Structure formats: structure tokens, C-alpha cells
Amino acid sequence: MNKIIRRTLIKTGGLAALTVVVPVPLTTFVKRNKMEESKHVEVIIIGGSYAGLSAAMALGRSMRTTLIIDGGDPCNKQTPNSHNFITQDGETPAAIAKKAKDQVLHYPTVTFLQDIAVHGYKKQDGFEIVTQSGVRVTAKKLIFATGIKDKLPEIKGFSECWGISVIHCPYCHGYEYRGKRTAIMANGERAFHVASLVNNLTEHLTVLTAGKADFDAEQRSKFQRHHIGIIEMPVAEIQHENGMVQNVVFSDGKQLGFNAVYAAVSFEQHSTIPEELGCELTEQGYLKTDAFYKTTVPGIYACGDNTSMMRSVAGAVASGNMAGAMVNMELTREVF
Numbered sequence: 001m002n003k004i005i006r007r008t009l010i011k012t013g014g015l016a017a018l019t020v021v022v023p024v025p026l027t028t029f030v031k032r033n034k035m036e037e038s039k040h041v042e043v044i045i046i047g048g049s050y051a052g053l054s055a056a057m058a059l060g061r062s063m064r065t066t067l068i069i070d071g072g073d074p075c076n077k078q079t080p081n082s083h084n085f086i087t088q089d090g091e092t093p094a095a096i097a098k099k100a101k102d103q104v105l106h107y108p109t110v111t112f113l114q115d116i117a118v119h120g121y122k123k124q125d126g127f128e129i130v131t132q133s134g135v136r137v138t139a140k141k142l143i144f145a146t147g148i149k150d151k152l153p154e155i156k157g158f159s160e161c162w163g164i165s166v167i168h169c170p171y172c173h174g175y176e177y178r179g180k181r182t183a184i185m186a187n188g189e190r191a192f193h194v195a196s197l198v199n200n201l202t203e204h205l206t207v208l209t210a211g212k213a214d215f216d217a218e219q220r221s222k223f224q225r226h227h228i229g230i231i232e233m234p235v236a237e238i239q240h241e242n243g244m245v246q247n248v249v250f251s252d253g254k255q256l257g258f259n260a261v262y263a264a265v266s267f268e269q270h271s272t273i274p275e276e277l278g279c280e281l282t283e284q285g286y287l288k289t290d291a292f293y294k295t296t297v298p299g300i301y302a303c304g305d306n307t308s309m310m311r312s313v314a315g316a317v318a319s320g321n322m323a324g325a326m327v328n329m330e331l332t333r334e335v336f
């Protein structure tokens with residue numbers, strides 16, 4: 001048995017209950033050779049951060065045997081404090097996740113495996129997931145709560161500041177930088193949109209377009225009216241102290257002092273298994289789902305950042321909650 005599950009189960013007192021409720025004997029977990037391990041649950045959730053844990057709670061409370069497989073690499077891991085989620089405002093991302101995990105693993109039909117899902121297969125009556133450490137698990141339904149991977153630009157200092165003072169979202173971190181010297185690294189519609197929101201938080205705003213500015217006359221006149229500067233010179237470096245931006249250095253060597261930088265970065269899906277199983281992506285690269293988080297492949301659901309550009313802990317939790325309930329309903333309808 002994976003050490004982490006065992007520790008978690010012992011800590012939460014779930015061990016005794018698991019031997020009764022999960023439809024496989026506990027000895028299945030303790031085989032010497034990991035490659036021999038195999039078990040069946042009703043639902044596998046891949047990704048055990050906010051979205052996945054939220055789905056697991058709905059399923060645990062419905063007494064569904066559920067395995068969460070999580071690689072422990074959430075996208076917000078470098079941010080010191082998470083904001084804009086009621087009851088948890090200002091908590092560390094890890095503290096929110098820990099509390100959620102403790103609460104979810106209170107439900108005896110839910111188990112947690114710290115591992116990475118590497119393959120997924122369609123089976124006659126569901127799916128099989130294989131993990132990096134060789135665990136094979138079958139399930140009737142899958143939920144992908146795998147998030148997205150940000151592709152940070154190779155600008156010196158950028159990754160060290162990511163989530164600290166180089167930020168992606170005014171709702172998550174904008175208030176903390178209110179009134180501060182702020183840059184927006186973006187161009188066109190995206191830059192205009194972010195500038196319009198951030199303008200309410202600070203009067204010291206400059207847009208860094210890294211090339212010819214792409215704004216129409218009306219957008220330019222609004223920038224002028226609000227004293228928002230535009231700099232077209234590409235950024236060469238972000239100078240910082242422990243992740244706190246001090247200066248932005250441009251490719252011509254000039255530099256300007258800033259406290260915060262908003263940046264829109266590209267992304268890729270954290271897991272390619274949904275695509276390998278046939279799930280369609282949207283044009284923007286998100287997993288395509290309906291309003292109930294059903295993907296385009298029957299029996300597979302997806303929730304959280306991998307499905308939506310509206311990126312927040314609250315959003316991930318809400319979508320996970322819905323996905324868990326919908327999977328439970330589907331399982332119920334199949335036998336009731």
C-alpha cells in the first residue's frame with residue numbers, strides 16, 4: 001500500500017471502515033510488488049487539489065468508493081497567500097488544501113494515493129488508470145481535476161516572482177498591491193481588459209506590450225484619460241528581492257521601478273490522459289464539458305482549471321462539487 005494512503009488512513013481513523021466498505025480486501029494494497037497491485041472503485045478522481053477534493057467530498061458523502069490520485073503539484077503552490085475565497089481569505093494554499101483533504105478523508109469510502117496517473121484505458125465497464133509507480137485501478141467513472149500547467153516566459157526573474165508579485169489575476173492579488181506602481185505585461189484586448197480592472201486599484205499603471213502596441217483609437221484615448229502609460233520595448237529582466245519585484249529592465253537596458261506586474265501566460269493541460277481517452281478540447285485548450293462537467297466521452301467528467309479560464313479556488317471548488325454530484329447521479333441512474 002502506498003505509504004501516504006496508509007498514513008492518512010491511520011491518522012483519520014478510516015482504516016477499519018475501509019476494510020468493510022471498499023469492495024476489495026485491504027490485503028490488495030499490501031502486495032510486495034507494486035506492479036501486482038490492482039483494485040476497483042466506483043470513481044477515480046485524478047488530481048487531488050481544490051477541484052478534485054471538492055468532487056471527492058460529494059462522492060464520499062454519497063458513500064461512493066472513490067480513489068483520489070494526486071501528484072501534489074497545484075498551480076498556486078508558490079503564492080504565499082490565497083485570496084477571494086470566503087472563509088479562507090489570506091490562508092496559505094497548502095493550509096486550504098490540507099484542511100480540505102482532512103475533511104474529505106474523514107469519509108471512509110474515499111482513499112488518497114500520492115502518485116501520478118500516467119495512462120488511461122477504456123474497459124468494457126469503465127476505465128483503467130495506471131500510475132507512475134505501477135498501481136493499476138479500474139473504475140466505472142473518471143473525474144479529471146488535473147488543472148493546467150502555466151508556461152512561464154524565459155525572462156530572468158519572472159518565475160521567481162510568479163504568484164508573489166508577478167500575478168495573473170486582480171481578484172486574487174490585486175487588493176494587496178492597491179496604490180502601488182504596477183505594470184501589465186500584455187497587449188491588445190487582453191491588456192485593455194486587465195488595465196480597465198486594475199485602474200480601479202491603482203493610479204500608477206503602465207502597459208508593457210513587448211512590441212508594437214495593438215490598441216484602437218478609443219482604447220488609446222481611455223489609456224490617456226486615466227494616465228496609463230504604454231511601453232513597447234520588450235522586457236529583458238525582472239529584478240526582485242525574494243520574489244518581490246523591484247525593477248523591470250527592458251531590452252535596451254533602461255529600467256523602471258515597479259511593485260507588481262500582471263502577466264498573462266500561456267498554458268497546457270497538466271495531464272494528456274483525457275485527450276488520449278478521446279476527450280475534446282475547446283479552441284482555447286480547455287477540456288470541453290457541458291454545464292454539468294461531462295466531457296465529450298461518456299463516463300468521463302472534468303472540473304477546475306482544466307475546463308475554464310475563470311480561474312479561482314472558489315470556482316474550482318464549485319465545479320468539483322457539481323461534478324461529484326453529477327457522477328453520483330449517473331451511477332445512481334444506472335442501477336436504480
Ligand SMILES: Cc1cc2nc3c(=O)[nH]c(=O)nc-3n(C[C@H](O)[C@H](O)[C@H](O)COP(=O)(O)OP(=O)(O)OC[C@H]3O[C@@H](n4cnc5c(N)ncnc54)[C@H](O)[C@@H]3O)c2cc1C
Pocket residue numbers: 046047048049050051052069070071072073074075076077078079081082083084085115116117118145146147148150162163164168172173270271303304305306310311312313314316
Ligand atoms: C500563481 C497563482 C496564484 C493564484 N492565487 C489565487 C488566489 O489567491 N485565489 C484564488 O481563488 N485563486 C488563485 N489562483 C487560481 C487557483 O489556484 C486555481 O484556480 C486552482 O488551484 C485550481 O484548482 P484545480 O484543483 O483545478 O487545479 P490545481 O490546484 O492546479 O491542482 C491540480 C492537481 O492535479 C494534480 N495532477 C495533475 N495531473 C495529474 C496526474 N496525471 N496524476 C495525478 N495528479 C495530477 C496536480 O499535481 C495538482 O495537485 C492562483 C493561481 C496561480 C497560478
